[in-house]
Amino acid sequence: MAEIKINISELKSEGDEVIKELAEFLKEKTKAEIDTATDSITVKGEEKAVSKKFLRVLLRKFLHKSELKDYFRVIGGEESSLRVKEKKIVKEE
Numbered sequence: 001m002a003e004i005k006i007n008i009s010e011l012k013s014e015g016d017e018v019i020k021e022l023a024e025f026l027k028e029k030t031k032a033e034i035d036t037a038t039d040s041i042t043v044k045g046e047e048k049a050v051s052k053k054f055l056r057v058l059l060r061k062f063l064h065k066s067e068l069k070d071y072f073r074v075i076g077g078e079e080s081s082l083r084v085k086e087k088k089i090v091k092e093e
Contacts, residue, residue, distance in 0.1 A: 002044070002046065002050045002051070003042060003043070003044045003050075003080060004042070004050055004055055004082065005041070005042050005077070005081040005082075006042075006059065006081070006082045006083070006084065007039060007082070008039060008040060008041055010085055011068075011084045011086075012039070018066060018068070019041075020036075021062075022041065025058070025062050025065075026041065026043060026058060026062075029058050030058070031045065032045025032050050043055060055082060056074050059074045059082065071087055072084050072085065072086055073087055
């Protein structure tokens with residue numbers, strides 16, 4: 001059984017609704033067990049259904065669908081974790 005943590009502490013600034021939608025989206029696409037904690041979502045499922053690469057693609061799709069892709073990006077964390085990180089926006093002068 002694979003378990004991957006997704007750090008969503010920076011995504012929380014968008015509100016609880018976005019987090020709920022993300023959890024539903026992941027559950028629907030992976031058919032895995034989703035645990036939502038304060039700063040992270042844990043995806044537990046079969047090895048094949050929950051690969052890190054697949055989850056990264058799903059997270060990117062979700063950000064794109066929610067029109068948050070310009071503000072957040074998905075980066076790899078430690079061995080079995082991913083992070084949704086806020087992009088640093090450089091203001092042109």
